[in-house]
Amino acid sequence: MDFNDTPEEAAFRLEVRGFLKANAALKGTAGPANFRGEIGAAELAAAKAWQATKAAAGYAGITLPKRWGGREAPAIMQVIYAQEEEKYSVPTGVFDIGLGMCLPSVIHYADPELSDRLVPSALRGEEIWCQLFSEPAGGSDLAALRTRAERAGDEWIINGQKIWTSGAHLSDWGLLVARTDPTVSKHAGLTVFIVDMKLPGIEIRPIHQMSGASHFNEVFFTNLKIPDAYRLGEVGKGWRVSLTTLMNERLTGGFIIRRPDISDLVDLCRLLTVGDRPAIKADGVRQRIAAWYVRSQGIKLTQFRTLTALSRGKEPGPENSIGKLVNASMAQEIADYGLDLMDAGGLAMDPELAPLNMLFQEAFLATPGSRIAGGTDEILRNIIAERVLEMPADIRVDKNIPFNQIPTG
Structure with missing residues (x-):
């Protein structure tokens, strides 16, 4: 692994730091005010304004062609920008899935x-x-999907349902995978489409989460018409297109800094007491912090391997599942432990009373979802076992069986 920037990367990092310093505010130690992911009109307007500012400066699509406003720069430059932006309080989450x-x-x-x-x-x-x-x-088995797409001339008629669709209620466009041929094996009969989310035939129902947010949605399609021109890839080759999306999802998810992290826990332990002394000085607390610190450093070094590969012009691989798997579970564990340290105070759902603007309380309610979104823990472990460690694959009793012959119920 190479831990150092090349001269070109170092120069770009300095350029990015100058842009961010001039246009954004550094993060404080308190938790974000809207940790649950609820996006109202004010948050949406702020996110769009920040994205427009980035685009005007050429930082929105760093690797993309110049005709789209990009820089045609190597992928490592995009990672460098993300590393520097992470230090600032900027509203970016609404665009993570799309971009x-x-x-x-x-x-x-x-x-x-x-x-x-x-x-x-x-x-x-x-x-x-x-x-x-x-x-x-379908659960975690994407290829088990049942949303149907039937061809009618130059159009496709879509009927079915999706669930846990983040931000569907805010979206203008969607990437849809549907079944176009149920007479072949489940991975072979899929096709991907671009969907105008404002078309008739689409119903979006927000899902009320235990955190109080409604960021996830159910989406229903009733005789939705999509032009064939909005199909991605060949008919029946949608699994290949889906893998492109999922590989980029793993890369994006693996590099997300999930809160609360080690620094948040240290800040909390400086405010609380255990017995008759500050929590940060209690041996048991320090052991827990040390264990999570070691785990976070392991992820950091694993990510350096990805950065080294990107710097050399290579594509991201399945090893990026490791970052998301470990970070999501660690954030949940830290949130749970923080509430334990607060004792009865952990029940205080008031940002003026709870430490760190209620960061740990909201994380306790929100982090379980992060272990499902973007790939469940079980799916990520399978990817790591089979595609990174090259262990034998799970036995599949539905392999090479036409989808419409697979028993259900």
């Missing part, structure tokens, strides 16, 4: 005319994207 997961598939598989229409507006923050993958009956 980090959906657009790579659009760019790779869409016709040039369609890409020229969709990519620049997304980079400028004018349009928001969602990912229409998960379904109620």
Whole structure:
């Protein structure tokens, strides 16, 4: 691994720091005011304004062609920008799915005319994207989806349901995977489409979460008509397109800094007492902090391998599942431990009373979802075992069986 920037990377990092210093505020030690992910009109306007500012300065699509407003720079430059931006309090989450997961598939598989229409507006923050993958009956098995797409001339008629769709209620466009041929094996009969989320035939129902937010949604399709021009890739080759999206999802998710982290826990322990002394000086507390610190450093070094590969022009691989798997579970464990340290005070759902603006309370309610979104722990462990460690794959009793012959119920 190479821990140092090349001269070109160091120069770009200095440039990015100058831009951020001039246009954004550094993060404080307190938790974010809207940790649950609830996005209202004010938050949405702020996110779009920040994205437009980035785009105007050429930081919205660093690796993308200049005709779209990009820089045509290596992927490592995008990572460097993300590292520096993480230090600042800027509203970016609303665009993570579109820019980090959906657009790579659009760019790779869409016709040039369609890409020229969709990519620049997304980079400028004018349009928001969602990912229409998960379904109620499929669980973590994406290829078990039952949403149907039937061809009618130059159009496709879509009927079915998606669930846990983050930000669907805010989105202008969606990336939809549907079944176009139930007579072949489940991975072979899928096709991916770009969906205008404002079309008739789409019903979006927010899901009220225990955190109080409604960021996830159910999405229903009733005789939705999509032009064939909005199909990505070949008919029946949607699994390949989906993997492009999922690989970028793993890369994006693996590098997200999930709160609360070690620094948040240290800040909390400086405010609380255990017995008759500050929590930060209690041996048991220090042992827990040390254990999580070691785990976080392991993830940091694993990510350096990815950074080294990107710096050398290589593509991200399945090893990026490690970051998301460990970070999501660690954030939940730290949130739980923080509430334990607060004792009865952990019940205080008031940012003026709870330490760190109620960061740990809200994280306790929100972090379980992060272990499902973007790939469950079980799916990520399978990816790591089979594609990183090259262990034998799980036995699949539905392999090479036509989808419509797989027993259900």
